Each structure stands twice: as structure tokens, then as C-alpha cells.
Amino acid sequence: MPSKIVPVIMAGGKGTRLWPLSRSAAPKQFLQFLGDHSLFQKTLQRVSDPQWYTPAVVVTNAEFRFMVAEQARALEAPLSSILLEPIARNTAPALAAAAFAVQREYGDDAIMQVLASDHEIDAGDHYFDCIRIARETARAGKLVTFGIRPTEPATGYGYIETGADLDTGAKTVARFVEKPNRERAEELLASGRYLWNSGMFMLPVGRFLAEILRYAPAVHDAALRAIQDKKHDLDFDRLDEAAFSQAPDISVDYAVFENTADAAVVPSSFSWSDLGSWDSVWAIGEKDEQGNVVGENASVSNTRNSLVLSRDIHLAVHGLEDVAVIASEDAVYVGHLKDSQDVGKIVKKLAMSAKTRPLTETHPTSYRPWGDVSSVLSGERFEVKRLHVTPGRKISLQKHHHRSEHWIVVRGTAEITIGNETRLLHENESVYIPQGVVHRLTNPGKIPLELIEVQTGSYLKDDDTVRLADEFGRT
Numbered sequence: 438m439p440s441k442i443v444p445v446i447m448a449g450g451k452g453t454r455l456w457p458l459s460r461s462a463a464p465k466q467f468l469q470f471l472g473d474h475s476l477f478q479k480t481l482q483r484v485s486d487p488q489w490y491t492p493a494v495v496v497t498n499a500e501f502r503f504m505v506a507e508q509a510r511a512l513e514a515p516l517s518s519i520l521l522e523p524i525a526r527n528t529a530p531a532l533a534a535a536a537f538a539v540q541r542e543y544g545d546d547a548i549m550q551v552l553a554s555d556h557e558i559d560a561g562d563h564y565f566d567c568i569r570i571a572r573e574t575a576r577a578g579k580l581v582t583f584g585i586r587p588t589e590p591a592t593g594y595g596y597i598e599t600g601a602d603l604d605t606g607a608k609t610v611a612r613f614v615e616k617p618n619r620e621r622a623e624e625l626l627a628s629g630r631y632l633w634n635s636g637m638f639m640l641p642v643g644r645f646l647a648e649i650l651r652y653a654p655a656v657h658d659a660a661l662r663a664i665q666d667k668k669h670d671l672d673f674d675r676l677d678e679a680a681f682s683q684a685p686d687i688s689v690d691y692a693v694f695e696n697t698a699d700a701a702v703v704p705s706s707f708s709w710s711d712l713g714s715w716d717s718v719w720a721i722g723e724k725d726e727q728g729n730v731v732g733e734n735a736s737v738s739n740t741r742n743s744l745v746l747s748r749d750i751h752l753a754v755h756g757l758e759d760v761a762v763i764a765s766e767d768a769v770y771v772g773h774l775k776d777s778q779d780v781g782k783i784v785k786k787l788a789m790s791a792k793t794r795p796l797t798e799t800h801p802t803s804y805r806p807w808g809d810v811s812s813v814l815s816g817e818r819f820e821v822k823r824l825h826v827t828p829g830r831k832i833s834l835q836k837h838h839h840r841s842e843h844w845i846v847v848r849g850t851a852e853i854t855i856g857n858e859t860r861l862l863h864e865n866e867s868v869y870i871p872q873g874v875v876h877r878l879t880n881p882g883k884i885p886l887e888l889i890e891v892q893t894g895s896y897l898k899d900d901d902t903v904r905l906a907d908e909f910g911r912t
Contacts, residue, residue: 440488442548442572442639444484444493445535448477448554449522453784453797454713457768457852458748462799465712466555467504467559470746471722471730474512476712477505477554481514482744484552489568492517493539494529494549500524502673503806503909507827517542520667525610529692530684533649534676535665545643548575553636557721559708567705570606571639577605580648580694581639584632586706590622591610593713593778595690597702610700613690613819632704634690636711644699653692659684671910715761715770715777719744735762744774762909766801766811807832808885819893824878826886831879832908840894840901842870844878849886852879875905 451461459465464479474482474878484490492515497505499521509516518538522531532551539549550568558564571581584597595616599607613634617625625631650657662680669675685692694700710717719742722730727741734747745754747764754762761777763770770780787793802811807830814821826832826849834854844853845867852876853862855870861881862868870876872894880886904912 441487441491442484442489442568443491443517443539443543443549443642445532445539445549445551446477446480446484446493446495446554447499447528447531447551448495448497449525450553450555452555452713454778455715455718455763456784456797457763457765457770458746460796460798460800462500463504463802464501464555466659467501467508469806470712470718471732472780475508476557478508478512478514479558480552480554481509481512481557483560483564484550485512485514485556489565490550494518494520494535495554496520496535498525499675504804506672507804507806517671519673520678521670521673521675522681523676524682525686526641526681526684526806527686527688529649529653529656529687529689530660530663530681531638532638532651532689533646533684534663534681536640536646536649537661537664540642540646543642547642549571549640549642549645550642551638555712556635556637557708557710557712561707564705564707567703567707568639571703574603574605574607574701574703575639575641576753577603578641578644579603579607579699580641580645580697581607581633581701581703582610582694583637583705584596584702585635585709586704587626587631587633590619590626590635592616592619592622595623596622597634598631599702599704602904603701607701610694610702613695614854624640626761632702633709635705635709638689639703646695648693648699653685653687654695656684656692656857711876713778715744715763715772716774717826718746719761719774734764738889742774765836770797805828805832806911808880810890813889815897818895818897819891820897822889822890822892823847824886824888824892826878826880826888828880828883828885831877831908832911832912833902833904834875834877835902835904836873836875837894837901838873838903840892840898841872842867843891843893844870845889845891847887847889849880849884850882851886851888852881853881854876 455465469476494517574581596614598611602613656691663676666677667674689894735745735752741758744761749766759774788797808825808827811823846862851862
């Protein structure tokens with residue numbers, strides 16, 4: 438029986454509850470909020486001990502595949518595989534596909550731990566005590582979830598009613614309860630029998646697949662075919678779209694856990710948050726004497742119990758209390774902390790207008806397999822961008838029908854190909870790429886390459902890029 442746990446990290450969500458920083462094309466799991474690493478990277482760090490874990494399996498979608506690979510690379514964290522969902526089908530099909538992948542690699546007796554990539558967790562000694570209890574309970578044939586001991590009558594979480602004690606230190610699951618209203622949540626908290634449903638699991642692979650087959654056979658069969666017919670693409674495994682699209686859109690809670698007689702829960706008191714709103718970010722942040730959580734690009738005066746964060750511009754906040762002030766490069770949110778659960782309503786309103794819809798989808802900074810690119814200034818027939826190219830990476834060999842480009846090296850050394858000529862460009866040097874000419878940019882150095890790109894022409898959208906060769910398979 439394998440002694441190590443196989444981590445399965447779910448990283449495909451596109452939530453926008455932490456708008457304007459989190460957007461559908463750059464969701465919260467890949468962003469840095471209050472530290473030097475993204476939530477996804479922190480999740481990788483929690484499963485980095487080789488005495489406990491094998492390399493992780495990451496389940497995501499094609500849109501996020503390069504962010505997953507690059508953020509893992511930055512930590513030097515090995516991955517077992519990156520499974521790409523061709524279409525969103527909720528957690529039951531995704532976990533079934535991951536379980537089949539783990540079964541192929543490690544066998545029926547493998548134990549897999551399912552982790553969300555966007556949770557903030559204090560992974561101290563108590564956390565690993567809970568992991569140990571869950572592992573032993575899973576080895577005994579139980580499907581295990583982690584229940585967080587509630588600290589308030591929260592209405593944003595589902596609840597689990599605990600049953601009888603098990604020998605391992607876990608408990609049986611009596612029932613699952615949907616997200617309650619405030620009055621009901623207070624009743625659940627007062628009873629002492631209920632835990633928050635964390636959405637984390639410890640699963641014996643063979644037993645889990647057997648329960649999927651029993652209670653959700655359509656999910657089982659679609660996931661199996663999707664794994665059998667998957668295509669390997671660079672560092673990724675693409676699940677077969679025709680097969681995976683046949684899976685019902687259903688959560689693993691509804692498909693399996695609310696039906697199986699083998700559900701167990703580990704009561705857990707470690708610090709945990711799903712960071713589902715700005716007030717939850719404030720709750721975990723390091724506070725000043727007035728109870729404020731203030732980011733590096735912000736200053737506060739006569740302000741109390743507030744969250745002030747900026748991704749780019751400097752924010753100055755005076756004379757406010759219990760507010761969230763959040764700035765990205767192109768949008769600012771201001772609201773009471775207690776109302777931050779309602780940010781989604783604003784996002785929906787913005788998405789209804791063609792003028793404001795892009796604010797819910799993309800950032801001025803977007804991530805590419807070779808680095809990132811930020812829009813600095815745009816106007817009629819011109820756009821200025823800032824490019825960062827990772828050492829050893831190169832953009833595609835490409836051309837544009839409707840625009841010309843100027844490149845100016847700010848930091849590092851660039852290897853420039855224009856037509857049939859290749860040469861090096863150093864700091865403070867520039868080059869002109871005429872419209873229609875084939876070109877490529879490479880960072881041959883050991884430090885990140887930073888450039889300013891000035892585009893001029895009649896049409897400046899990305900779909901004017903014609904890729905002739907690309908190491909990331911995007912031609």
C-alpha cells in the first residue's frame with residue numbers, strides 16, 4: 438500500500454468575488470494578495486514535503502495552463518501532471534478524471550488529498566495532525582472530508598452534521614446542510630454538532646471510483662473515457678472533449694457524499710478561509726493599531742478597521758471606518774466591509790455592458806507562457822506595452838498585417854530576429870519592426886528581460902498576430 442498521499446489541486450475556478458483584482462481570466466488563486474506568493478503557490482507549498490506527498494496532480498483549464506506551469510516552476514515544485522478540462526463540469530467529473538489518472542499511476546490503494554487552490558490555511562502542527570487522521574480514515578475505506586469548527590454563524594458555507602466517533606479520530610457524517618440563513622446558522626452553531634464544509638477531501642482512489650460508479654455512473658463513464666482518450670500536449674494532458682462533455686454538471690457532494698454510507702469527517706480547528714470576499718481577506722491580514730490591513734501601495738489616516746490594497750497606483754484613505762478600498766490598474770472598488778459579499782452583484786452589472794465587460798474579464802496585465810505583458814497607454818492608432826520575458830523563453834515567430842512595432846530594452850539582453858537577421862539588443866537600445874516583417878524576441882540571459890513595446894498602425898488587436906512557429910504549440 439502506498440505510504441505517500443497524492444495531492445490533487447483544483448485550480449480551474451473563474452470566480453470574481455474579489456474583484457477588481459480577481460477576474461475571469463486571472464482569478465484569485467493565481468494572484469498575490471497579502472504575501473509574496475499566490476494562493477495556488479501556497480497550496481503547492483503545503484504539499485511540498487516528500488515524506489508526506491508525491492508530486493501533485495493539478496486540474497485546471499486550457500486558459501490557465503501556462504500560469505499553473507509557470508507558478509509551479511517559480512517554486513521549483515515538481516508536478517505529476519496537469520489535467521486540462523475542456524469544458525466546466527463541476528467537481529464530480531473533475532475529481533473522477535483525477536482519480537482515474539491517480540489510479541493509473543499509483544494503483545487502487547492510493548490515497549489522494551483534494552485541495553482547493555484558492556484557500557488560505559495555516560499549515561501548522563494541528564493541520565498535519567488532521568491530515569494524518571484523514572489519511573488513516575481513508576485507508577480504512579472511508580471517503581473523508583474536512584470540517585472546520587465554526588467560529589461564527591457564517592451564511593456563506595455549507596455545514597456538516599457530525600455523527601458517531603470513529604477509531605481513527607474522525608467522525609461519521611450524519612448529513613450535509615445547504616448554506617443557511619443567519620437564524621438557521623446561529624442554531625447550527627449553538628448545537629455544537631455542526632462543522633463548516635471546507636470542500637477538501639481525503640479519498641481512497643479505488644473506493645471513491647466504486648462509489649462514483651454506484652451513485653453517478655454517467656460521471657464515472659464519461660471521466661473514464663476522457664482519461665483513456667486524453668492527448669498529451671507539451672507539459673499538459675488534455676481530457677477528451679467529446680467524452681468529458683457527456684458528464685453531468687454536478688458537484689462531488691451531490692453525486693457521492695450525500696449518498697454514500699462511507700462518508701467521514703475530520704473536525705478541524707486550524708485557521709482556514711476560502712477568501713470568498715474582501716472581509717475574509719481583511720480577517721486574515723496583519724492589522725495595524727487601528728485594525729487596518731494596508732498594502733504596500735497605500736497610506737491611511739484617521740481610518741479604522743479597513744482593508745486598503747492597490748495593485749499599481751498609490752491609494753490614500755482618510756477618515757473612513759469598516760471599508761474596503763481595492764484598486765487594480767484600471768478599476769477601483771469602494772464599499773463597506775460587511776457588504777463585500779455583494780461584490781458579485783456589481784460584477785454582474787458591469788458584465789451586462791459592452792463598455793465595462795472587459796473590466797470583469799481581463800487585467801491590463803496578462804500572463805503568457807513566456808512571461809507577461811501590460812498595457813501602459815493606448816490611443817487612436819497606437820498602444821504602449823511593457824513586456825517581461827522569463828530567462829530562456831521566447832515569443833512565437835510572428836508577423837502582423839496592420840501594425841509596426843518599436844522595441845526598447847529597459848533591463849536585460851534581448852535576442853532579436855527580424856527577417857533573416859538575428860542580433861543582440863542591450864539596455865537602452867531599440868529596434869524597429871516594420872509592418873508584415875517576420876520577427877521574434879528571445880531572452881538568452883539569466884535575468885528577466887524587460888522591454889517597452891510601442892505599436893502603431895490601423896489595427897492593434899491581438900488577432901492580427903500570425904504565429905509561424907511557437908514552442909508552446911499556439912500556431
